[in-house]
Amino acid sequence: MKLHLEIWRQAGPESEGHFESVDVDDAVEQMSILELLDHVNEGYIEQGKEPFAFASDCREGICGTCGLTINGRPHGPDKNKPACQQRLFNFKDGDSIKIEPLRSAAYPVVKDMVVDRSALDRVLEQGGFISVMAGTAPDADFLPMNHADAEKALDFAACIGCGACVAACPNGAAHLFTGAKLEHLKLMPLGKQERGKRARKMVDNLETTFGPCSLYGECADVCPAGIPLTAVAAVTKERTRSALRNKDK
Numbered sequence: 001m002k003l004h005l006e007i008w009r010q011a012g013p014e015s016e017g018h019f020e021s022v023d024v025d026d027a028v029e030q031m032s033i034l035e036l037l038d039h040v041n042e043g044y045i046e047q048g049k050e051p052f053a054f055a056s057d058c059r060e061g062i063c064g065t066c067g068l069t070i071n072g073r074p075h076g077p078d079k080n081k082p083a084c085q086q087r088l089f090n091f092k093d094g095d096s097i098k099i100e101p102l103r104s105a106a107y108p109v110v111k112d113m114v115v116d117r118s119a120l121d122r123v124l125e126q127g128g129f130i131s132v133m134a135g136t137a138p139d140a141d142f143l144p145m146n147h148a149d150a151e152k153a154l155d156f157a158a159c160i161g162c163g164a165c166v167a168a169c170p171n172g173a174a175h176l177f178t179g180a181k182l183e184h185l186k187l188m189p190l191g192k193q194e195r196g197k198r199a200r201k202m203v204d205n206l207e208t209t210f211g212p213c214s215l216y217g218e219c220a221d222v223c224p225a226g227i228p229l230t231a232v233a234a235v236t237k238e239r240t241r242s243a244l245r246n247k248d249k
Contacts, residue, residue, distance in 0.1 A: 008100035053112035064160035074164035102167035127198030156184035165219035171211035179231035199238035
């Protein structure tokens with residue numbers, strides 16, 4: 001399988017980047033996009049060239065580390081799959097593939113296709129957690145929770161924090177990411193204790209760092225965890241609830 005690749009090359013955050021052309025004559029349909037980059041890098045190393053930098057970890061679609069834009073779409077053409085699960089059978093022999101980093105003002109490029117997504121971490125630091133007493137873990141049935149709420153909470157907790165939603169959004173909004181965290185934690189027994197404080201602090205940081213949400217829906221379309229677009233409503237709903245109640249709960 002022959003492919004023509006245009007791969008983003010950038011020395012650092014302050015440097016100008018450019019696309020570097022690479023022709024691959026022996027790609028295999030079963031390869032993922034990351035395995036294709038591995039293959040290109042092996043050839044570069046053998047030739048004494050500098051390999052392309054890109055982020056990856058588990059390569060199973062659960063860690064959220066890999067973040068690439070393939071032909072202008074975050075992660076790639078296959079809907080609701082991260083870059084590490086995007087296979088070359090989505091492309092035809094002789095196709096051109098443009099590979100670049102996730103694009104957003106909140107994601108400065110570190111090198112080549114590696115970007116700094118710590119802006120998402122700073123949103124989580126404001127309240128994406130629960131406060132618990134340290135010590136022995138309680139029994140699983142110590143705090144009762146109905147099955148429907150548990151299932152719904154798990155659906156929103158599936159967010160892997162890859163940040164593709166921000167890159168897909170024309171406004172650079174992170175409302176799908178933040179809304180998923182707010183929805184997940186408000187349904188949990190321990191998460192309810194800091195519901196109001198969490199909403200205030202997380203939404204304030206969100207609005208400072210990221211753009212506004214206009215409900216375009218591109219975020220949900222590329223989300224590898226399949227977080228529904230309804231999650232963005234939690235941002236306004238939880239912030240308004242917190243303002244009206246003026247309590248931590």
